[in-house]
Amino acid sequence: MNPGDIIGTYVLDRRLGKGVTASTWLAHLAQDTPSAAAGNERSENGAAENQPERISATHPESPPNNAPTSPPVVLKIFDLAETSSWKPLDQFKREAEILRTLNHPRIPKYIESFDLAQGGHFEFVLVMQYIEGETIESHVSSGKKFTEAHIEQMLAELADILAYIGSLRPPIVHRDINPRNLILQPDGHVALVDFSGVQDAIRSALYPGATLVGTAGYIPVEQVSGRATHRSDLYGAAATAVFMLTGRNPAELPMRNLKIDLSGLLYLSPGLAYVLGNWLDPDQDRRFLSAAKAAAILRGEEPVPTAALASSPSNARSSENTRNIESLQSSRRALISHILSEPDTGRESVDYPAELPSDSRLEIQPLDPGLYIKLPRGKRAGSSSGFAFFPIVWLGFVFFWTTMTLRMRAPMFFPLFSIPFWIAGVAMLKSFLKPSITDTELFITPDGLLKKSSSFISNSAQQYAISDVGTAKVQRSSVQLNNRYLKELAIEAGTGTLTFGLGLSDRELYYLEKRINEELEKLKKLPRE
Structure with a gap:
């Protein structure tokens, strides 16, 4: 496929990404380009015999044709010839079905999906809303930095998204929260994309270990063993925040007790330290902080739990320095180290x-x-x-x-x-x-x-x-x-x-x-x- 090719009623503009079995393209409606009419005339004269035949559509409504210019869309095109099994196709169709049911301002909207027969190949096309911006990964890789306040805002918005998909019945597990799947929009907000690894929590619980989906450094232990849950996405969100804070893959950072150790690298606000300390726990049962409550804490709408502040060494500092404390887990380790270094108490x-x-x-x-x-x-x-x-x-x-x-x-x-x-x-x-x-x-x-x-x-x-x-x-x-x-x-x-x-x-x-x-x-x- 090349820019200018017509897929169904859409014209390809430029390729956004290429995976093993699917490619993603920026496109627009063919009726919106001046060459569309000429193209139709050539088709009538027999000069466009190689135009792909549209076989079926899973969405009965077609995009509006009356506007002279429509917003750009994203086409995700799956070529059956590129895969040796049906499992990637199952994931592709599951992504389309899931997107049809989702309605959130920070998730791309589903437009339609259809099948094509083109040049002897069967292709499956998912059309969704185009979200303008750059990925968090490309933003950081270009040398740009985030302020801590902006990271708190973006993590709170991501928590809102996770709270929404977690509130569905059955809950939805994204399974691949990482900097490549977060779009930083021009207004500073973030959107979550790429639901190709999505799975409902019931399927994950009943059929564990069927497919390992995720990005190394951003998936917790239970997801590696095939038992992803809604709390697995919380870990991915926290690991993504760590990437924004450090500019490094979390797997490259030092660890202690199987947990990412931020004590020697960062000084964090109490709210951000508390959320990261909870969500980065390798034991999913200890990731008890809900996404909704985490968003409220990060926005200052709810106070950080007293227990978290009490365990922090900055408890005795002035209010001006209170925001410059280490993470909750680091404070716990410091307390334990202090106990171990002292002679036995009560001597x-x-x-x-x-x-x-x-x-x-x-x-x-x-x-x-x-x-x-x-x-x-x-x-x-x-x-x-x-x-x-x-x-x-x-x-x-x-x-x-x-x-x-x-x-x-x-x-x-x-x-x-x-x-x-x-x-x-x-x-x-x-x-x-x-x-x-x-x-x-x-x-x-x-x-x-x-x-x-x-x-x-x-x-x-x-x-x-x-x-x-x-x-x-x-x-x-x-x-x-x-x-x-x-x-x-x-x-x-x-x-x-x-x-x-x-x-x-x-x-x-x-x-x-x-x-x-x-x-x-x-x-x-x-x-x-």
Whole structure:
């Protein structure tokens, strides 16, 4: 097809895009061009025998012909010869049927659809309203920037669209919210286009995994596994806002706990931070914020929930700086990091046990002067199969992500992006299994502190002069089990910290803290030779 070709009653002006099986063209009614009459005369004289034959129309009404000039339209043309299966045709016809039922100012209006037989090819044509503007992707790629207020406005308008299609029965799932499918109009508003991947929520729930539709970086976990829901579109909307904020595909940004980490890149208003923090959650059950309420929050019509503001570190700042806070998720992480970096709370109220539990496997022997402590290999608190379950799930998800990106033929940086997660998963699994295969010994003598670890895999030792050894404290570790952080003993040694006893019970750890600190105090009072 070329500009000037006639498709049905339309003349092609220029091609807007080309997919695998369909192309999109800007067109106008053939009756609106001066050459149309001449074309009709040539047809009567037999000079236009190759004009396509219009077979059927799924819309009984034809576009108005009485106006000298009609608005331009968009023709989406599907060529059956370009596909090897019926599934793309099914998606194409589903898009036409869905657009017929939609009525929203930010969604292109359906005009008509029909079939053509042309040059031995069968083509299916969808005619819809042309929305003037450029895509968000092309706007950002050209080097232009958005203000945060404009991003809030556009995200609120997108939320209005999602609230509308989500209110239909059954709800409609777009499945491909990304910067290429959002048109920035000359007046600054946005419109959502390309409903080729659309599916109703009932179909998605009953027939999961049939077709993977979406753009890498803008689809959540449940959509990768074929179970897209209305909340999957919320994730795509938030990821698109991240692209507008950073100019980068969200998959290129750092992640923490499987969630896009914006803490080191952005300072956001409370409303935008709250919406993004909720909608970017990898667990769809935690994306509880409705599109309608998100739009109200972004427009300032509803306040940001108090819980979100309370968890923000900017709570104590002046009102002028309140808008410059990090995202809600970043604040939560900062709070957790603060807790982990502090010694165990409530230490003054700790009652140190007088002796070890009777079933403890710790071996403690006085050296006169000094102390010997041995933690034998074997099952310990927290080293059960449940403890190692998290790294196994982690590695399983990373494997799933890597294989799916390869199957989707995504750019190579997407599977390469998973390498740090592979490393982290293997490190976690190794640290979780290590207590079951390692004997750990502590020697505290006038000469210093020696920690030895031995297993059938490797042996290691760490030694510090007694003058370089500080106090021992029980602290929270970075390892979580059953929604509770495990504890370990941390001994100040040199410029760092020597840890011991991950997964021991509280009574064992506090007993060790008391004994080690008492012994260190005695050793430091001994006269030096």
